Amino acid sequence: xxxxxxxxxxxxxxxxxxxxxxxxxxxxxxxxxxxxxxxxxxxxxxxxxxxxxxxxxxxxxxxxxxxxxxxxxxxxxxxxxxxxxxxxxxxxxxxxxxxxxxxxxxxxxxxxxxxxxxxxxxxxxxxxxxxxxxxxxxxxxxxxxxxxxxxxxxxxxxxxxxxxxxxxxxxxxxxxxxxxxxxxxxxxxxxxxxxxxxxxxxxxxxxxxxxxxxxxxxxxxxxxxxxxxxxxxxxxxxxxxxxxxxxxxxxxxxxxxxxxxxxxxxxxxxxxxxx
Amino acid sequence: xxxxxxxxxxxxxxxxxxxxxxxxxxxxxxxxxxxxxxxxxxxxxxxxxxxxxxxxxxxxxxxxxxxxxxxxxxxxxxxxxxxxxxxxxxxxxxxxxxxxxxxxxxxxxxxxxxxxxxxxxxxxxxxxxxxxxxxxxxxxxxxxxxxxxxxxxxxxxxxxxxxxxxxxxxxxxxxxxxxxxxxx
Numbered sequence: 001x002x003x004x005x006x007x008x009x010x011x012x013x014x015x016x017x018x019x020x021x022x023x024x025x026x027x028x029x030x031x032x033x034x035x036x037x038x039x040x041x042x043x044x045x046x047x048x049x050x051x052x053x054x055x056x057x058x059x060x061x062x063x064x065x066x067x068x069x070x071x072x073x074x075x076x077x078x079x080x081x082x083x084x085x086x087x088x089x090x091x092x093x094x095x096x097x098x099x100x101x102x103x104x105x106x107x108x109x110x111x112x113x114x115x116x117x118x119x120x121x122x123x124x125x126x127x128x129x130x131x132x133x134x135x136x137x138x139x140x141x142x143x144x145x146x147x148x149x150x151x152x153x154x155x156x157x158x159x160x161x162x163x164x165x166x167x168x169x170x171x172x173x174x175x176x177x178x179x180x181x182x183x184x185x186x187x188x189x190x191x192x193x194x195x196x197x198x199x200x201x202x203x204x205x206x207x208x209x210x211x212x213x214x215x216x217x218x219x220x221x222x223x224x225x226x227x228x229x230x231x232x233x234x235x236x237x238x239x240x241x242x243x244x245x246x247x248x249x250x251x252x253x254x255x256x257x258x259x260x261x262x263x264x265x266x267x268x269x270x271x272x273x274x275x
Numbered sequence: 276x277x278x279x280x281x282x283x284x285x286x287x288x289x290x291x292x293x294x295x296x297x298x299x300x301x302x303x304x305x306x307x308x309x310x311x312x313x314x315x316x317x318x319x320x321x322x323x324x325x326x327x328x329x330x331x332x333x334x335x336x337x338x339x340x341x342x343x344x345x346x347x348x349x350x351x352x353x354x355x356x357x358x359x360x361x362x363x364x365x366x367x368x369x370x371x372x373x374x375x376x377x378x379x380x381x382x383x384x385x386x387x388x389x390x391x392x393x394x395x396x397x398x399x400x401x402x403x404x405x406x407x408x409x410x411x412x413x414x415x416x417x418x419x420x421x422x423x424x425x426x427x428x429x430x431x432x433x434x435x436x437x438x439x440x441x442x443x444x445x446x447x448x449x450x451x452x453x454x455x456x457x458x459x
Contacts (some may be wrong), residue, residue: 069338112399112406113359117349121342128345129338129393138331161398163405171402174346175394179378183332183387239348275459 006031010088011079011267012132013066016043018205020092021050022242028055028080032088035079037062063262069127069133074173076137080190083240085141088253092153094207095126096170109166109218123169128177136182138196140195145266147272148193149253156199166218178264185262194261201268202230203240235270279438281306287316288354289323289347294373296309297425301433314357317366319436322351323373324396330388334421344388355403355414368412369436370403372396373428376420379447381406393418404445413444420451427452 010027014020015036022056024034028051036051036059038044044061059081060096065071079086096109110119110261131152140146156162158178161171178197185195202208216226231237251257266272285307287295298321310317312356324347327392335341355370357397358404374393377385396416403414430451434440 051319085344112352112403113356117353120349122354125338127343132335132341133330133338143349158398161401161405163401172348172395172398175398176348176391179394180332181388181389182381183385184379186381186383186385187331187333187387274371 001256003030003250005088005253008032008087009079009083009085010034010090010253011076011086011134011138012036012090013130014038014093014094014153016040016042016047016061016091016210018046018207019200019203019242019245020090021027021047023092023245023249024051025054025091026243026246027088027253028058029056030250030254032149033058033083035060035062037064037066037075037084039065041061048149064135067130069129069136072130072133072144074223076134079173080141085092086138087142087145087147088140088149088151089134090132090151090153090249090253093130093253095123095173096167106249109111110168111169115168119169120172123173124176127170127173128180128183131177132180135195139188142193143191148188148191149247150181150184150188150193150195152177152197153249154181154197154199154264156201156266156272158197159264159266159274160201162195165215182262182264189261194252194257196261197246197264197267199249199264199266200245201240201266201271202234203242203245205242208239234268234272238269240269276437276438278433278436280433280436281429283307283340283436284310284316284320285319285321285436286310286354286358287321287323288350289373290325292326294428295321298432301426301429302436305433311377313365315361317358318362318367319369319371320358321371321373321432322354322387324375324392326375327386327388329384330386331385332391332427333450345392345395347392348399351396354401359407359412362412363407363410366411368407368410370386370412370446371416371435372400372414372416374418375415375433376418376449376451376455378418379449380420380457391418398414401445408444411441413441415440415443415445416447418447418449418451420449421454422452423450
């Protein structure tokens, strides 16, 4: 199927690894010109080479923090200079970092009774400020064109908090992020801009693998015990692949999905109890 | 209906713009007392978000302003937490958030900042329910919309504080006169 986005300019934050890399790859395959942005330059270079191999001249990489609004604005300006006005913005910034040494700065796991109030703000910055800043910086281009796609990689805990796991912060901040996108959808629909939010489940990424190692240590279990417990909660009986996330995101960013906006769509292998 | 609120001590947190005052009146009429020495003696904490009709997320100037809109959540967190030692000790507590019905059903007139903060609280209520439900502490929300008056809101809050609401936690009651259009 022709998704009708050949030549459109896309930005994918957190685009160097895992789900973000799979999304950038899917968009490049559809003929979009894709700018990936992330903090770690080594990962960016590797992913950029992969994208260039698929479609020479269709990818660009920028090393930057995507949680700091002025830095996000610089990334958007550079992307615009390189390829033209932005038509597609995919926000994919993680929060809730478990092991600070392994995964950079950010708040850890904790409970309501013990979580310091300041940690709420860190998570808010990671998850909400990042997607807000990217949307805000890209919206003027989209409004001028009368066409735009904003898609946020959120989490299933936005709708169904994971109270069986010791992760307070995403449970509290993710619903706000889902609300942000629902409200933007209402505001931006008259401009031909759709805004959607993915409720991500357990996807096979490097980050999730390191998370499962951490969780096993925390519970005094083995990694296979932890992953068995998690897959038992998933009706399809397996974790998802990053490419399965990217398939939905590519559709939502396509011209075909022009009537789909304001939605939070789960990619959780059927593991959502919500109607 | 006997709500079982005689002698319960309540504390409120948030802007004193009508709804919280109405809650104090309704609960006092049921025999509850207003906390005199702070949250540490409260059996019931009622927290409310600020209301900014027509507020616009994209108009926020920077991350500080955006976060400022969300500090209703952290203010409620601090209040709830201050009350927990007593509630846990006595195995009885009621936490109620008063927020925006736009959290569940959006319309063009949305208070966008209020809706985003309320959604954080709905997540928080689920967390608190998971962690503290076994201590007989409940955490719920009244979402205000339509033309609901302060008294309408306060009556729903009083119900959620009552003994009869002891099996309700992590839930929302939308008080909007039927204005919202979402089924779920």
